Amino acid sequence: MTWRDEWRRVQAIVWKDLTTERRSKAGINAVVFMGVLILLLFGFALGPDTEALRAAAAGALWLAILFSGVLAFNRSYQLELDGGALESLLLYPGSRWAIYVGKLIANLVFVLIVEAIVIPVALVLYQVALPPGWPALIGVTVLGTVGFVTLGTFYAAMSSRSRAREVLLPLLLFPMLIPVLLSAVEASTSLLGGDPMLEAGAWVRLLGAFDIIFLVASLLAFEYVIEV
Amino acid sequence: MGVGTVELSVAPARARRSTGMLIGLGVFLLLAATQAYSISISTPDRDMGHLQKIMYVHVPAAWNMMIAYFIVAIASLRYLWKGREKDDLLAAAAAETGALMTGLTLALGMIWGKPTWGIWWTWDARLTSTAVLFFIYVGYLILRAFVDDPDRRAQWSAAVGLLGALNVPIVYMSVRWWRTLHQVQSSPSTLDPNYTLSLRINAIAVMIVVLFFIRHRYQTMQLEAAADAMHERIALGDRGGINA
Amino acid sequence: MFGRHGDGVDGQKTKTRAKPDTPVGESTPTQGAYSTIRLPTVTLRIPDRDVAAATITNVTRRFGRRWALRGVTLSIGPGEVVGVEGHNGSGKSTLLRILSTAIKPTGGEAQVFGADVVRQPTTVRGVVAFLTHYPGLYDDLTAEENLRFACRMLGVDFGRVPPVLERVGLAREAGETVRTFSAGMQRRLSLARLLLQRPRLLLLDEPYNNFDPAGIALVNEVVREVRGAGGAAMIVLHDRHSAGDLLDRVVRLKQGVVLTDGPAPIVGDAQTSTRLTDPRESTLIAGGAA
Numbered sequence: 001m002t003w004r005d006e007w008r009r010v011q012a013i014v015w016k017d018l019t020t021e022r023r024s025k026a027g028i029n030a031v032v033f034m035g036v037l038i039l040l041l042f043g044f045a046l047g048p049d050t051e052a053l054r055a056a057a058a059g060a061l062w063l064a065i066l067f068s069g070v071l072a073f074n075r076s077y078q079l080e081l082d083g084g085a086l087e088s089l090l091l092y093p094g095s096r097w098a099i100y101v102g103k104l105i106a107n108l109v110f111v112l113i114v115e116a117i118v119i120p121v122a123l124v125l126y127q128v129a130l131p132p133g134w135p136a137l138i139g140v141t142v143l144g145t146v147g148f149v150t151l152g153t154f155y156a157a158m159s160s161r162s163r164a165r166e167v168l169l170p171l172l173l174f175p176m177l178i179p180v181l182l183s184a185v186e187a188s189t190s191l192l193g194g195d196p197m198l199e200a201g202a203w204v205r206l207l208g209a210f211d212i213i214f215l216v217a218s219l220l221a222f223e224y225v226i227e228v
Numbered sequence: 229m230g231v232g233t234v235e236l237s238v239a240p241a242r243a244r245r246s247t248g249m250l251i252g253l254g255v256f257l258l259l260a261a262t263q264a265y266s267i268s269i270s271t272p273d274r275d276m277g278h279l280q281k282i283m284y285v286h287v288p289a290a291w292n293m294m295i296a297y298f299i300v301a302i303a304s305l306r307y308l309w310k311g312r313e314k315d316d317l318l319a320a321a322a323a324e325t326g327a328l329m330t331g332l333t334l335a336l337g338m339i340w341g342k343p344t345w346g347i348w349w350t351w352d353a354r355l356t357s358t359a360v361l362f363f364i365y366v367g368y369l370i371l372r373a374f375v376d377d378p379d380r381r382a383q384w385s386a387a388v389g390l391l392g393a394l395n396v397p398i399v400y401m402s403v404r405w406w407r408t409l410h411q412v413q414s415s416p417s418t419l420d421p422n423y424t425l426s427l428r429i430n431a432i433a434v435m436i437v438v439l440f441f442i443r444h445r446y447q448t449m450q451l452e453a454a455a456d457a458m459h460e461r462i463a464l465g466d467r468g469g470i471n472a
Numbered sequence: 473m474f475g476r477h478g479d480g481v482d483g484q485k486t487k488t489r490a491k492p493d494t495p496v497g498e499s500t501p502t503q504g505a506y507s508t509i510r511l512p513t514v515t516l517r518i519p520d521r522d523v524a525a526a527t528i529t530n531v532t533r534r535f536g537r538r539w540a541l542r543g544v545t546l547s548i549g550p551g552e553v554v555g556v557e558g559h560n561g562s563g564k565s566t567l568l569r570i571l572s573t574a575i576k577p578t579g580g581e582a583q584v585f586g587a588d589v590v591r592q593p594t595t596v597r598g599v600v601a602f603l604t605h606y607p608g609l610y611d612d613l614t615a616e617e618n619l620r621f622a623c624r625m626l627g628v629d630f631g632r633v634p635p636v637l638e639r640v641g642l643a644r645e646a647g648e649t650v651r652t653f654s655a656g657m658q659r660r661l662s663l664a665r666l667l668l669q670r671p672r673l674l675l676l677d678e679p680y681n682n683f684d685p686a687g688i689a690l691v692n693e694v695v696r697e698v699r700g701a702g703g704a705a706m707i708v709l710h711d712r713h714s715a716g717d718l719l720d721r722v723v724r725l726k727q728g729v730v731l732t733d734g735p736a737p738i739v740g741d742a743q744t745s746t747r748l749t750d751p752r753e754s755t756l757i758a759g760g761a762a
Contacts, residue, residue: 151391154391155388158371158375158384158387158388162371162374162375163374163375163376164374168370168371168374171366171367171370172367172370172371172388174363175360175363175364175367176364176367176391176392176395178360178399178402178403179395179398179399179401179402182402182403182405182406183402186406202405203405206398206401206402206405209398210398213394213398214391214394214395217390217391217394218391221308221387221390221391224308224383224384224386224387225383225384225387227383228377228379228380228383228384
């Protein structure tokens with residue numbers, strides 16, 4: 001099997017997952033709605049004080065992303081399980097990691113679309129003005145999302161096929177994501193404040209290291225997880 | 229044929245049980261002795277009084293949970309490599325013991341923190357990262373509880389155990405940065421030579437306890453697996469008409 | 473392939489859980505009775521006898537505490553069409569899934585055209601086509617898109633899609649989503665997916681379910697084509713009449729072991745359907761040998 005064959009399969013899976021998602025818009029609508037709802041709830045929980053809201057904005061936003069995004073991962077496998085498609089999918093010649101990468105990219109696109117809607121809403125709700133270094137903020141968001149989706153896609157391959165899948169996924173996933181949450185929130189917060197202490201760089205490096213380590217580990221371990 | 233197998237396997241199990249009990253008794257006597265020694269030679273701390281003696285369990289438990297998690301990682305890796313059921317059971321036994329030690333560390337830390345700092349919980353770097361570790365390995369155990377098929381459970385939990393182990397240093401580093409960047413100082417350090425010695429001998433005693441727990445749970449799980457297989461064989465023999 | 477049962481007895485593996493001795497021993501006498509009749513008919517059809525289409529040696533499979541297969545030994549020659557029968561839970565589907573590489577055997581080994589299902593799964597996947605119980609389709613994609621996806625996964629040109637759709641009689645519904653399809657139409661589309669590749673071993677799990685007479689004829693036509701090209705087929709079925717004269721051999725499984733294995737016409741036509749519903753399966757051992 002050449003790399004081109006595998007890449008063709010990756011593309012096929014991305015196309016198939018995204019087309020399915022596009023046809024049943026219910027999924028993305030619900031997830032976006034969930035994200036906005038969580039932002040709103042945080043606003044109520046933290047009170048109407050603008051200063052307090054602004055200070056907590058990055059944290060609230062990331063929690064909204066995690067809690068709404070986690071709903072997407074099980075769905076991504078549910079569509080394979082519904083008509084017994086997973087077994088057929090596994091019987092095509094080719095490596096298992098191509099399936100993982102395909103699902104990973106599709107989930108990444110999905111979560112990034114959700115973020116494209118939820119982040120502006122957060123900026124408005126919490127009255128945060130974009131700092132001049134906003135492209136760096138986008139970079140941090142993407143890096144954090146990659147880490148989130150990498151592990152989410154990996155753990156959902158198990159949770160979607162176990163009992164009590166709705167509970168199991170967050171239980172497995174969220175403790176593992178604490179480094180991602182910490183780095184993304186800290187980096188965003190300091191970037192929003194103009195990064196006076198030049199802290200963001202260290203956090204971004206940690207985030208990058210996390211992404212690479214778990215991307216490689218998931219690629220290697222996916223075969224063991226999907227085959228049984 | 230089924231009956232013969234049962235008798236054959238029960239006898240060594242019984243023998244193993246009595247050895248296990250003897251070893252267990254020895255292990256706990258050792259722990260009691262090191263505890264008693266440490267408590268008797270230590271003078272009450274200037275600030276904390278006798279409260280400080282909680283450290284003789286708290287610190288050794290914290291050190292030794294790492295040994296348990298190391299065994300989880302190694303056994304998981306070996307399971308993925310060789311696919312042998314016993315590696316899976318060893319990983320599970322070590323994860324249970326590790327989670328127990330982590331829980332003990334957290335509970336004792338909180339009991340110590342309340343009178344010392346006046347609070348049950350603080351977002352201290354070590355406390356926080358230990359809590360994260362606790363959740364990662366409890367997640368591992370919950371996954372095991374939620375999956376019925378033994379092969380699937382073994383393969384999945386090996387993957388989860390490995391990724392969890394990979395995350396341990398990253399969690400520690402990120403939580404430490406998170407705290408130090410906020411300039412909050414934590415635990416005051418006491419360096420009494422008696423205290424250090426006591427910590428060390430208790431750490432060794434707790435390590436032996438941990439290894440005993442892992443060994444014990446590992447053997448129990450092996451017996452359970454063997455009993456399952458035996459049940460199955462007897463049931464099939466009766467129903468399937470194979471040996472009729 | 474002719475000495476397949478002998479192989480099974482000798483080939484006792486070190487795997488402790490396999491219990492192949494007695495079941496194989498039980499089916500040996502029936503086998504001996506048929507071999508003289510079967511040999512000439514099979515020989516006629518075989519283009520290449522060097523490599524068996526599938527060899528299954530002492531295969532066991534455990535699901536949790538349940539043993540679905542407890543030591544099955546079979547061999548399928550090229551050009552052979554084998555029916556697999558048995559009650560629910562007798563291990564028919566498990567056997568097919570092992571040959572397809574969907575699951576790995578707990579013990580024993582299996583090869584498809586010389587490629588081992590555990591060690592060379594990719595090679596096996598290239599020559600096997602498996603029609604599962606389930607449609608294995610994506611509901612929100614159209615019929616054409618489902619096949620195009622399969623083309624991409626298989627590395628086959630899209631040009632194969634229209635003729636295949638035409639062949640299974642779905643050309644007019646090509647642009648409709650599978651969600652709107654009836655069970656029979658979904659079944660046709662699943663079959664269409666198998667036609668995209670050129671399989672050498674067809675594994676069909678209850679292929680006649682949900683099919684109308686035309687669909688049944690289509691399935692049989694596909695099987696004949698594969699056989700004509702030197703391939704082989706294994707068909708799990710409950711109703712042997714649908715297969716017509718297609719079957720060269722019928723293997724009956726019971727609780728994960730081979731109960732009988734013999735040429736199709738002799739194990740009985742009309743009587744079999746009544747026997748299949750008989751819960752006291754054990755009478756079949758005597759019945760088959762008689």
